[in-house]
Amino acid sequence: MVESLGSIGSLVSSPWIYALVAVSVLLDIFLPVLPSGVLVIAAAAGSGAAAAGRVPQDVPDILVLTLCAATASVLGDLAVYRLAWRGGPRLDRAIARSRRLASAQERLGGALARGGGALVVLARFAPAGRSVVSLVAGTAHRRIREFLPWSALAGLAWAAYSVALGYFGGQWLGATWLAAGVSLAALFGAGAGAAYLMRRQPRTTKAS
Numbered sequence: 001m002v003e004s005l006g007s008i009g010s011l012v013s014s015p016w017i018y019a020l021v022a023v024s025v026l027l028d029i030f031l032p033v034l035p036s037g038v039l040v041i042a043a044a045a046g047s048g049a050a051a052a053g054r055v056p057q058d059v060p061d062i063l064v065l066t067l068c069a070a071t072a073s074v075l076g077d078l079a080v081y082r083l084a085w086r087g088g089p090r091l092d093r094a095i096a097r098s099r100r101l102a103s104a105q106e107r108l109g110g111a112l113a114r115g116g117g118a119l120v121v122l123a124r125f126a127p128a129g130r131s132v133v134s135l136v137a138g139t140a141h142r143r144i145r146e147f148l149p150w151s152a153l154a155g156l157a158w159a160a161y162s163v164a165l166g167y168f169g170g171q172w173l174g175a176t177w178l179a180a181g182v183s184l185a186a187l188f189g190a191g192a193g194a195a196y197l198m199r200r201q202p203r204t205t206k207a208s
Contacts, residue, residue: 041165081138
């Protein structure tokens with residue numbers, strides 16, 4: 001990355017960027033305020049700028065970056081899923097008191113039972129959607145074979161989309177704040193669209 005990205009740029013050009021991205025993506029299911037999307041986009045922007053000949057230094061490999069972010073996303077999902085699975089009656093009562101979580105549990109249970117786990121993929125893009133979906137899947141004791149494939153698809157789709165935004169933004173606009181801003185706007189736009197589509201999902205009877 002170039003100097004216009006300041007301290008982020010120095011991190012992106014470091015081999016530690018993969019570990020930083022993995023830890024950020026893994027933990028942002030517990031702390032959605034962590035800037036995992038920013039890190040993924042910034043790292044990919046450096047690769048795009050290098051491919052266009054705009055920066056000379058070493059940059060992350062986009063395939064490794066994608067797999068790193070996707071794997072960390074799935075591991076975070078599974079961590080919350082297992083914690084919620086073992087949560088017991090107290091967690092069940094907490095979800096029952098929350099209209100949002102109770103509604104999500106109802107919709108997710110029906111979607112997974114029908115093999116329509118596209119809701120899990122949508123939730124990965126929506127703000128805090130990943131946390132809610134993993135929580136309610138575990139609390140509802142959905143089988144791992146119902147949840148894991150969709151979690152993997154969601155993580156890969158999110159990682160590939162984020163990397164593509166950063167890569168092509170860096171290739172077209174260089175490793176600048178403008179490229180990062182445009183890429184982040186596209187990421188947040190996808191999140192807003194996913195949240196809207198999730199609200200439009202029809203309610204179904206909760207699967208047993």
